[in-house]
Amino acid sequence: MERRNDARDVADVHAIPLAEVAHDRLWARDVLGSIRCSAALLALLLLIDRAAGTLTDLRALLWVTLAVLLFLVLYPSRVSAGEGWLSSRGLLPARRVRTDHLVSVRSLDGVGQRLVLRDTFGARVEIDPRVLVANPPLWHRLDEDARVSALRGSLTCGATELRRVSERIDRETAQTVFKVSGLD
Numbered sequence: 291m292e293r294r295n296d297a298r299d300v301a302d303v304h305a306i307p308l309a310e311v312a313h314d315r316l317w318a319r320d321v322l323g324s325i326r327c328s329a330a331l332l333a334l335l336l337l338i339d340r341a342a343g344t345l346t347d348l349r350a351l352l353w354v355t356l357a358v359l360l361f362l363v364l365y366p367s368r369v370s371a372g373e374g375w376l377s378s379r380g381l382l383p384a385r386r387v388r389t390d391h392l393v394s395v396r397s398l399d400g401v402g403q404r405l406v407l408r409d410t411f412g413a414r415v416e417i418d419p420r421v422l423v424a425n426p427p428l429w430h431r432l433d434e435d436a437r438v439s440a441l442r443g444s445l446t447c448g449a450t451e452l453r454r455v456s457e458r459i460d461r462e463t464a465q466t467v468f469k470v471s472g473l474d
Contacts (some may be wrong), residue, residue: 311372312427324364332357369421371431376407378415387415389435395448405451410444423459 335353339345367380374390388409397419398404404416422429436452439445 310427311370312425312431314366314369314421314425314428316421316424317366317368320366324361324366327364328357328361331360367417367421369417369425369428371428373431374435376415376417376428376432376435378417385413385415387413389432390438391442392436392439392445392448394446395436395451397451397454405455419455419458422455423462426459426463429455429459 332353335356336345336350339349339353362381365381367378370377370379371389374388375386376389377384377386379385387407388411389407391410392407393410394406394408396406396408398406398416403419405419405422407415407417422432433452433456436445436448440449
């Protein structure tokens with residue numbers, strides 16, 4: 291008995307506490323939204339086709355395929371971050387970038403704005419800036435590690451993009467505070 295307790299005590303002494311990992315808190319809601327959109331499209335297409343009297347098994351299969359494709363397009367990436375890393379996992383394998391070794395942060399504008407992070411090891415991750423805005427712990431983790439990269443001198447391009455995201459987060463936080471306090 292004595293020996294087991296000693297072994298447990300030694301294991302507890304050498305246990306390394308895991309750094310806190312921040313996750314996208316709205317990911318599950320976004321997945322449900324993509325499921326709802328796909329289901330609504332499927333129901334609408336089946337209803338219209340049935341009302342027109344043209345619904346067949348082949349057409350129903352076509353509508354199901356179209357709804358599945360819509361779900362795949364709308365499926366959100368799950369973003370998480372810990373000390374020194376940021377990960378984005380969609381339907382494809384997860385991509386991970388070392389945020390304490392960032393080389394560049396660029397913004398891709400288009401239909402959906404994306405933030406592209408690259409590290410010194412060649413890894414690349416694309417994330418939606420709205421995920422950072424909606425999840426302050428994710429932004430805090432990325433911001434701290436980006437500062438480490440800048441101090442190391444590896445972050446050569448991207449300070450402007452990070453400042454824009456920071457300003458957007460500050461602006462939306464202030465709007466939320468004003469709204470909650472009734473000062474809007």
